Amino acid sequence: MAVNGVTLNPSVTAVRDLRSASCGPVGAPKVTSDLSENIILTSLDDLHNWARLSSLWPLLYGTACCFIEFAALIGSRFDFDRFGLVPRSSPRQADLLIVAGTVTMKMAPALVRLYEQMPEPKYVIAMGACTITGGMFSADSTTAVRGVDKLIPVDLYLPGCPPRPEAIFDAVIKLRKKVGNESVAERSKISQTHRYVTVPHEMKRVEPAVTGAYLRAETQVNALKPSSLVPLEVELKESEPVTSQSVIHADTLSPHTTDS
């Protein structure tokens, strides 16, 4: 593309030609030319922030309908990979927690633990009305947490019920701006040592109530076991000889039969 005879986005050779033409008979200084062509001058903060904001990896965390909208981003229609967002299933590899969906009192300890397991620096987007104030559950729910910021610090509130995928993009872009403004030198000042409200308690540690005995119980094993009376017929090719393994009995499919 050319405007008034001057080429925009000129090629490297064109820049060199222009430089040599404007420098007189001495010619273009080689050192300056090499520096300007091969060195980017920037601050360490900018470089660091650029790397971080371009690879915000969100944790795959969703408890309700908000996650349906969030999951739409993963597909090709909205394609959030172009923002460098790669969904991670492990909190150890994630640096963005998008709290998508209602958080109940039963889910709250798990959410806090997931947040604690994420490495610093970490960011939280409270997505949807439920995570901001409790939403429609703030009226009379017996179990909904009214505002996830009572559990973990929130960087960005994303209203909607649920927000459109475009709104999530908007939130991610705003979060990128926030990440881009941070400085490594100020990190020690900004980062909090005590990031959520806790009360020193004197409670005693007890055995966990969920022990897995429910699934291992004999009644449950029998309930989940397919009927052993009905053999599952496997379609055979005519040439294949019938062996004892050709008819798979349902018993052998159940992983629990060896226990009982």
Next chain:
Amino acid sequence: MSETPAAPPVPAGPEPGPVSAWLSQQGLGHKLLEPDHFGVEMIGIEPTLLQVVAAALKADGFDYLQCQGGYDEGPGQQLVCFYHLIAMDELVNDGPIVPPEAKPREVRLKVFLPRDGIPSVPSLYGLFRGADWQERETFDMFGISFDGHPHPKRLLMPEDWKGWPLRKDYVQPDFYEMQDAY
């Protein structure tokens, strides 16, 4: 779960329906209740007789526990545990083609329980395996304990929760997490 509370039995009570007549014929004691607005027959059962009646009805063709649940009649009143049974097999297997207007036989059993102490009914887990989680939810929400259930523990609420959230006299604990956000 928000059904109108059944009217107390009066001398000129409701007409006994087919299931009630069948139960009387079998010599199983029960209480006649008004049918609901769909005309589904409703029968009150004593807790001690529940397993016997349910087993008899299952043998009579009511092979599907469509819904089990509970409700609270109001402050100081009774807790109700209900069982909605329908007869699926005879509808499907009566003929090769089921006419579209065919309706299965339905009946709803209700067990009225005092709210003092620990109300308990025998579990129907042995008869209908689908009662497993539904009875656990009823236990979770109303504190009705089901004797003989293999896993009598909460289903929805945290397992160390105190109180029965769907009872009318439930008092919400004033936890910080559940106070208003503004």
